[in-house]
Amino acid sequence: MEGETMSHQRNHADERQALQDTMYVIGGKWTLPIINSICNGNRRFREIERSIPGITTRMLSRELKSMEMNKLVKRTVTPTSPVLIEYESTEYCRSFGNIILEMIKWGKEHREILRNADKQQS
Template sequence: MARNQIDELRALQDTLYFIGGKWRLPIINSICNGNKRFREIERSIPGITRRMLSKELKDMEMSKLVQRNVYTDTPVLIEYEPTEHCRSFGKIIQEMINWGKHHREIVVRGKS
């Protein structure tokens, strides 16, 4: 069966857009590891600014990757959680982590 390279390229570009940038994957990883509140997420990602985290979370909410839950208790509580769509990317992230560790061994330790 012939592959449609135009569709494949479009899908790759969509995926790269989804994971693109410095902060998207660390935010997803943080939320999927149980950090739900803004400050928890911020503390778990060294170097991220509040402004950048806020922007990324808004973009991720619009892209249906995270769900923002507002609890109207006193004080108001806001939590973020990954959507099922976002969780479906988990296996790919784990494979990227595995590949990165293996690649580091090859480059740093000279293994093949």
């Protein structure tokens, strides 16, 4: 963003709205862990649920519906017996994969900074 300030006048209202839109879609407590789970190969509801400690069945169901509405996941129903329902990330979802990786990297660095600060205080 720093290089962007040199090239043209920034519109703070547009930037604020874009940040709010982004946080609306991915800012929930469970959205990114669900995306991460699906991208790591968990496609069925129970697989996703088991891979995310602390999430309830009801919350996962609600989040998956919201993510489907926001075009982040695709739900496929196979009419077998029993019915097979699978979820997969969409191309649109994968478009912010690099952002998620950067967030993971930042989170790890942040945790390390806090650990080091705790050691220095001890």
